[in-house]
Amino acid sequence: MKKIKSKIFFTAIVSAVFLSGCVTTGEYEQIRADITKLHIENSQLKQEVSELKTRMDKMSSDLSTATALKEGQLTLIAQTQDYVKELQILKGRFEESSYSNDKKFKELSDKIAELQAKLTQPQQPIPQKEPEQKKISPGQLKNPKEIYDSAHVDIKEKRYASARDKFQEITKNYPDFELLPNSYFWIGETYYSEKKYEDAILAYEEFLKKYPKHDKAPGALLKEGMAFLELKDKKTAKVVFERVIERYPKSKEAEIAQQKIAEILKSQNSGKKSTKTKSKTKTKSKQ
Known part of the structure; x- marks a missing residue:
């Protein structure tokens, strides 16, 4: 369709020039060559514009992807920082609990050791009162x-x-x-x-x-x-x-x-x- 329009435009110009009687055959050929060149340059320009638009669309898409990735990274960093804080809190609680348990078990061990020392001391034997029944040694x-x-x-x-x-x-x-x-x-x-x-x-x-x-x-x-x-x-x-x-x-x-x-x-x-x-x-x- 565009080619048809260009041909009509070219024919109209040529007709106008011939009717005016001011253009030679050589000038006509030169004008025709210039118009053809302009048409080619116009097509190349359109192609370059199309390619530029494609690159711009790709850059826009890449930029959106990069922005999303950056936002995701920031969110991940924030979550990681929260996990680190929670881990530190849990570690503190564990160490506190561990210390408390160690202290309690040490007290228990000391208590048992105290009982052992107390019971190993020589004492007067206490006679055992048991029901008078036949015993088997x-x-x-x-x-x-x-x-x-x-x-x-x-x-x-x-x-x-x-x-x-x-x-x-x-x-x-x-x-x-x-x-x-x-x-x-x-x-x-x-x-x-x-x-x-x-x-x-x-x-x-x-x-x-x-x-x-x-x-x-x-x-x-x-x-x-x-x-x-x-x-x-x-x-x-x-x-x-x-x-x-x-x-x-x-x-x-x-x-x-x-x-x-x-x-x-x-x-x-x-x-x-x-x-x-x-x-x-x-x-x-x-x-």
Whole structure:
């Protein structure tokens, strides 16, 4: 269509020139060549404009992509900075918790060491009062299973010292006995039943050191905390109960330990309130 228009334009010019009678054949050819050149230059110019427009569109697209990437990078940097801050906070909490736990466990270890030192001091033997029934000494039995079963009979009959002797016989002379771990546990139980809580704590601790993953381990640690509670040492008892929850979080003993901690905290809060009330009463009486 454009070519047709150009031809019509060219013909009109040529016609006008010839009609005027002022142009020679050579001038006509020159004019025609100039017009053709202008047409070619015009086409090239249009092509260059089109290419320039294409490049501009591409640059605009690249610029939009770069802007989006920069915004994404800035967002990512901001998120990373937030994560770093959160990580620092969590690290601080972890270090604080770790220090607190280490301190508590050190106090517990010191307490147990103190009990060990206290119980190793020479003391006057206290005669044991037991029901007058026929006792079976470990030496009269043939194998560790018989000794073990006999010890449990003694426990049912509340002959705790006799039962303990038999369990101790097993721990000393039958290291391959399948119920050896249980024997260590029941030594603690005999002491606890006799209300010898300090001895019970040491016995439970020995069992836990030897068999920390045994089925009876949660119960032994819980009873250790109960023994400290019976000794009116609520602070250490709380540490032990927390240890139960930490080591055996899904156990029934952990639930009981949580209840015991709640009871300790409740009693401590009640004591604080009572102290404040007494203080206020004294202040009023002075006035």
